[in-house]
Amino acid sequence: MPTLEVQDLVTHYSIMRGSVKAVDGVSFQVEKGEALGLAGESGCGKTTAALSILRLLPSNGKIVGGHILFRNMDLATLSINDMRKIRWNAIAIVFQGAMNALNPVYKVGDQIVEAILTHEPSTNKSEAEKRVAKLLEMVGVDPTRAGNYPHEFSGGMRQRALIAMSLACNPELVIADEPGTALDVIVQAQVLKLLRELKSKLNLSMILITHDLSIIAETCEKTVIMYAGKVAEYGDVVGIFKEPLHPYTQGLSKAFPSIKAARTRMASIPGSPPDLLDPPSGCRFRPRCSYAMDICKTDEPAIIEASKGHFVACHLVG
């Protein structure tokens, strides 16, 4: 049984002009000890999908449909009190923007202690402090720095502290939202290496949200390529990178220069992502797709299994 199974998730934000269909029928599974990469451009719904799993949506966001199955429960409809027991103890998140996710007026160690005490009321403070020292050591931060304030930490150390915080209550699943952005290449490589090591050491399941396909290629086993709230392509990383089937994935991989491969002229995808208040009919990628046919205008492509473990939603396939 997979650790997490998201089925047909639909999340809307209501704003003055109507409802934004940020996530519109997204399904994927995360197996035990496996990392899944959620990729796509800004506004494609990847962060919303992740926040839906933890039910941390802003007040105007709402899960309108679908199921989020975890430990025989449906997180989409779970009561707030039961959800609190899931957060951190079972599913934790490393928030985007290491620079701003820590409270500047509290010591880093105390913030991790707070996370432990909130979610495990039976633990006493000195036990929690001991655990913080262990956690910091595990992520490669000198435990004596627990008494420092966030501004005394470098960017990489803050990101490590946030990772330590996410692991504070031994979660089964960790969601990392853009863990590499805002960090320098070398520090980013250090943080990703740490995540890979922790994943295999603790047999963690992970969801990695990023716009950088290369990070997914290096860190994840499976990936979901999202476009405008929909899944464009989903499956095994090797299969998708070797033979991308959806024109959007193909376009994305062409837009990504590889430092190792031959120097070619980069190509981008013309146009920009659609307005999710009023998405285009049929296939949402149609206005930017160079292979668009008549059927793409009228029918929304269903997601099909093109080859074993490789799913795609495109009329061109099959």
Place this chain on the structure above:
Amino acid sequence: MSEEPVIKAENLVKWFPVRMGFLSSFFTRRELFVKAVDGISFNVNRGEIYGLAGESGSGKTTTGRLILKLAELTSGKITFKDEDITNYSDAKMKPLRGKMQIVFQDPYESLNPRMTVTDILSEPLRVQGIGNETEIKEKVNKILEDIQLVPPEEFLQRYPHELSGGQRQRVATGRAFVLSPEFVVADEPVSMLDVSIRADILNLMISLVEKYNASILYITHDLALARHMCDKMGIMYLGKMMEQGVTEKVIYEPLHPYTHALISAVPVPDPTMKRSDVVIKGEIPSPIAPPSGCRFHTRCPIAQFPVCKEKEPPLVDHGDGHLAACHMIGTAIWKKDLSK
């Protein structure tokens, strides 16, 4: 390509004084400086894209600003087409500004939200006093075609909030190129944009360079993009030039351990390619008190003591204009490290 330097930067130095409180100035005798740029030299030739790469805090943006005289030099010399502009006043710089332009990083902040596209694109022409109203109109229309915002009528009266991120950066690029500049500093022009549209902006810049025979100083932290854009590159670390040369040489045959570390830290979009898990330790030290000797020695995997700690390595030509500043080049341990 002709080797006609448009910009010659020689030994650029920029130290920012650290502001201290009234009381602490009693206790510290010494004035402290952030040594943002500390002796950088390079040339940018006509029609060339020169990439300046490094981590944040390496001084690459400051270098760009120094060359355009947007920041005052502590010492050094800047030559623009045989004209020594080092000590030029703002008034003397003004006519040259039309020839030396900049594209800023964030198009969400670099465009005035109260100005229309027409206003933004015609302002440089008005400031420089070029042409009458009809000529300005013509030039604005022409630059809109150059930056592929067509038909122009559709964009002329729009405000920045009515444009997408990519379109904004096109306008910012157009604003730099409307004066037909000979030299443009592009400071991380695509780092705020979505991946799917980055290539468009970069390809646009390449085509404008060809069209106007201009030169670009391309400042970036993304080596994969830099390799696709640049003819030559310089790798900076803590205000010093570590390595410079033709892009292919710097990327494929890096000499400096820092360049090597930077390149191996770039993720590769190929899951079958297993990258070595060797990542150098630590983060960039403070430029207020940079390490002695070679500034990279505190993080260098092959530093040997005492030489790397005590003596600053000179930037030496290792053939074909491929320069590097490292004591260890050619030694056995260096060969072993680079073969990883």
